[in-house]
Amino acid sequence: MSILILLELWCIRTKLLSERITSKSMSSKKISSEKPVIEKLPLKELAEKHFAAMRELRRTIHKNPELSFGENKTMALVASEMRRLGYAVKEGIGKTGLTAEFAEQECQTETSQREKPIKSKVGIRADMDALPITEDNPHDYCSTNSGVMHACGHDAHTACALGAAMILADLNKDGLLPDFGKQIRFLFQPAEESTNADGKSGASLMMEDGALEGVEALVGLHVFPNLPLGMIGLKEGALLAACDTFEIKILGKGGHGAYPEDGIDAIVLAAQAVQAIQTIISRRKSALSPCVLTLGGIRSTTYAPNIIAEAVEITGTARYFEPALHELIRSELERALAIVRALGGDYQLFYKNENPPLINDALMTDAVRQTATVLVGKENIIEPTLQLGSEDFSFYCQKTKACFAVLGAQIEGDTRNLHTPRFDIDEACLKTGAALLAGSALHFLSRDSQ
Numbered sequence: 001m002s003i004l005i006l007l008e009l010w011c012i013r014t015k016l017l018s019e020r021i022t023s024k025s026m027s028s029k030k031i032s033s034e035k036p037v038i039e040k041l042p043l044k045e046l047a048e049k050h051f052a053a054m055r056e057l058r059r060t061i062h063k064n065p066e067l068s069f070g071e072n073k074t075m076a077l078v079a080s081e082m083r084r085l086g087y088a089v090k091e092g093i094g095k096t097g098l099t100a101e102f103a104e105q106e107c108q109t110e111t112s113q114r115e116k117p118i119k120s121k122v123g124i125r126a127d128m129d130a131l132p133i134t135e136d137n138p139h140d141y142c143s144t145n146s147g148v149m150h151a152c153g154h155d156a157h158t159a160c161a162l163g164a165a166m167i168l169a170d171l172n173k174d175g176l177l178p179d180f181g182k183q184i185r186f187l188f189q190p191a192e193e194s195t196n197a198d199g200k201s202g203a204s205l206m207m208e209d210g211a212l213e214g215v216e217a218l219v220g221l222h223v224f225p226n227l228p229l230g231m232i233g234l235k236e237g238a239l240l241a242a243c244d245t246f247e248i249k250i251l252g253k254g255g256h257g258a259y260p261e262d263g264i265d266a267i268v269l270a271a272q273a274v275q276a277i278q279t280i281i282s283r284r285k286s287a288l289s290p291c292v293l294t295l296g297g298i299r300s301t302t303y304a305p306n307i308i309a310e311a312v313e314i315t316g317t318a319r320y321f322e323p324a325l326h327e328l329i330r331s332e333l334e335r336a337l338a339i340v341r342a343l344g345g346d347y348q349l350f351y352k353n354e355n356p357p358l359i360n361d362a363l364m365t366d367a368v369r370q371t372a373t374v375l376v377g378k379e380n381i382i383e384p385t386l387q388l389g390s391e392d393f394s395f396y397c398q399k400t401k402a403c404f405a406v407l408g409a410q411i412e413g414d415t416r417n418l419h420t421p422r423f424d425i426d427e428a429c430l431k432t433g434a435a436l437l438a439g440s441a442l443h444f445l446s447r448d449s450q
């Protein structure tokens, strides 16, 4: 095969790969980049005005963290705050989540709804759950719920969305909110970090309860302790990986440690299986498709110097961007595990998809980018590299034009990593976050008025 044919095939493959992992095609209606409506609105000033209130709310939520599906106090606090701002609230969406909209939307009679064409809405999403981590921070608003901590910044996301609600309510009160600005729905979701017994996290349950009905586009964000304050990360197409998790049970035959010939040692079987699994990434998939496979835990059902182990349990995760890798990794695990049958043992594999890859929509990412340009300037917008972390925001991306932004929240000279007991942010990021959420939703909606 000539080098030219090889090169051509390579180009076609690369194009196919990038199409597979980049966003859905642009919608027919583009957003004008000339003089965005949001440029005329005092978004930054209002974010500054409400900063103290946002910070206070963030600290209250931080002090009272609640685990996935247990966000009852947080839901009540957010609901009362949204009602105070004049929004109509529906609680208990996705179990312990809520949605909120401008009250006028809820008050429309059936007749008036029939007379007006139903306009699509834009959603603003925040997650509210905490993690099972014991906080080790020096500040005076540490978690008072022992062993539970907002170590992923969901307290900040909730505060940013509440700040966006404050900004929009103020614009409305001052007569500055364009008519289309009422077409915004807030989604405060539970359980981003965990799933229920059916394997569903908060995003899926919110959607099952209708949170996305009538929503054409959605914006969300995540604080990032490695990105300097004042910066925003945006990336069209794939941003975060899909996440699969699995449990393996290796089955042998127990026995006395002195007589291994009478048993089938599950520890030795597991050692062979672990080696075989390590070859999946290097030998069984294309090097052009990023993927990581981690075995995060291994334990024998017995632990003694003189017992042949009857069973060994292994748990792990796979992260990737191409949806086809879900089936490939699952089937290759089966193939690797077959080695234990050849050696006289057996295995069970429980494999499940937690989150699909997060693919940012081109049109909504453009709206967020134009808003970010107004707020922080082009020079403070970066394109993050692909991240192998995952987020259940990806489920919304499958159903609507969604964009997930990365919010710079670094404490100067210090990086407090996510999911650690010392995680923390520079709270000044709340201002940028709130203005970005409100502004992006307004900017997307403004295309209908241009």
Ligand SMILES: [Zn+2]
Binding pocket: 152, 193, 418, 419
């Ligand atoms: Zn997290």
Ligand SMILES: [Zn+2]
Binding pocket: 152, 153, 154, 192, 222
């Ligand atoms: Zn998170």
